Amino acid sequence: MSTVIKTDGLTKKFPRVTALDGLTIEVQPGVVGLVGSNGAGKSTLIKILLGLAPATSGTGHVLGLDIATEGSAIRERVGYMPEHDCLPPDVSATEFVVHMARMAGLPAAAARERTADTLRHVGLYEERYRPMGGYSTGMKQRVKLAQALVHDPQLVLLDEPTNGLDPVGRDDMLDLIRRVHTDFGISVLVTTHLLGELERTCDHLVVIDGGKLLRSSSTASFTEATHTLAVEVTDHPEDHTLDSGEAVRERLAAAGLTVRPDGSRVLLVELEGEDTYDTVRDTVAALGLGLVRLEQRRHRVAEIFTDHAHQAGGAPDVHASAH
Numbered sequence: 001m002s003t004v005i006k007t008d009g010l011t012k013k014f015p016r017v018t019a020l021d022g023l024t025i026e027v028q029p030g031v032v033g034l035v036g037s038n039g040a041g042k043s044t045l046i047k048i049l050l051g052l053a054p055a056t057s058g059t060g061h062v063l064g065l066d067i068a069t070e071g072s073a074i075r076e077r078v079g080y081m082p083e084h085d086c087l088p089p090d091v092s093a094t095e096f097v098v099h100m101a102r103m104a105g106l107p108a109a110a111a112r113e114r115t116a117d118t119l120r121h122v123g124l125y126e127e128r129y130r131p132m133g134g135y136s137t138g139m140k141q142r143v144k145l146a147q148a149l150v151h152d153p154q155l156v157l158l159d160e161p162t163n164g165l166d167p168v169g170r171d172d173m174l175d176l177i178r179r180v181h182t183d184f185g186i187s188v189l190v191t192t193h194l195l196g197e198l199e200r201t202c203d204h205l206v207v208i209d210g211g212k213l214l215r216s217s218s219t220a221s222f223t224e225a226t227h228t229l230a231v232e233v234t235d236h237p238e239d240h241t242l243d244s245g246e247a248v249r250e251r252l253a254a255a256g257l258t259v260r261p262d263g264s265r266v267l268l269v270e271l272e273g274e275d276t277y278d279t280v281r282d283t284v285a286a287l288g289l290g291l292v293r294l295e296q297r298r299h300r301v302a303e304i305f306t307d308h309a310h311q312a313g314g315a316p317d318v319h320a321s322a323h
């Protein structure tokens with residue numbers, strides 16, 4: 001596997017703010033998430049990787065090409081989906097994507113053929129002949145994705161592609177992004193400030209905050225199992241005055257386990273060994289209660305920000321998504 005993106009000490013200073021601060025990352029082929037709160041430096045990084053803006057210091061390579069000197073060769077091989085709405089309202093998706101394909105150097109016939117293919121791939125059919133001003137946000141995002149793919153790039157950089165979409169639209173867009181890689185073998189770098197959504201879509205996550213790298217590792221290692229059991233119990237079938245969560249908590253604590261409540265009927269129990277499961281099951285049964293859930297908790301990507309905020313003394317403004 002050859003490295004897709006590599007930066008070393010990449011720094012971008014604006015007069016008032018340092019948008020990237022000595023960023024060193026390495027991105028392998030696949031679907032990679034670039035996660036960070038608003039203002040973390042994601043869009044700045046993308047523009048520098050495309051050779052559209054110079055770095056203040058540091059170096060970077062995209063598909064082995066130097067961002068400082070080989071910007072146009074990078075843009076030939078890389079597709080870019082910008083964050084903001086940038087579609088002319090009076091032209092149709094077909095006209096626009098054909099135009100972008102011609103700009104990328106495709107001959108007229110190939111541009112028309114590739115446009116039809118990519119618009120079909122992103123799920124735009126009859127609507128593709130209508131002016132884009134009348135499109136929904138989801139349709140506009142699809143056109144933006146199609147124009148990033150039309151010249152058959154090796155890598156696409158997608159800046160907040162789920163922005164403005166409702167949960168269903170978001171899931172559709174994330175499925176589409178996953179398929180860009182599985183169907184065409186194109187590598188993807190996708191940015192978001194919504195943490196949960198990328199857990200299912202990406203192989204690898206790069207988390208940045210204030211232009212600095214917080215963590216870069218496989219999605220699996222972000223969500224690895226913890227040593228905590230989540231236990232959820234039912235109410236007592238007859239005794240409605242019983243606080244079932246509290247009753248279980250007292251008995252488990254008396255049995256020597258470390259327990260803390262997490263909401264009214266959920267307890268987090270430190271896993272001491274395999275027999276912790278049996279102790280929980282027996283305790284719940286002895287109280288005449290039922291178990292709704294008994295499972296080993298997984299780390300959420302969001303926790304990296306919480307952990308970091310504890311160390312740094314402030315919480316970055318990152319939103320956990322509804323997933």
Ligand SMILES: Nc1ncnc2c1ncn2[C@@H]1O[C@H](COP(=O)(O)OP(=O)(O)OP(=O)(O)O)[C@@H](O)[C@H]1O
Binds near residue numbers: 015019036037038044
């Ligand atoms: N052209 C510019 N001139 C001055 N400051 C800039 C410029 N572009 C970005 N910045 C600043 O650099 C920082 C990083 O911005 P950037 O747009 O890269 O963040 P982001 O993570 O993409 O967030 P968002 O999703 O809100 O765009 C911000 O503080 C921003 O205000």
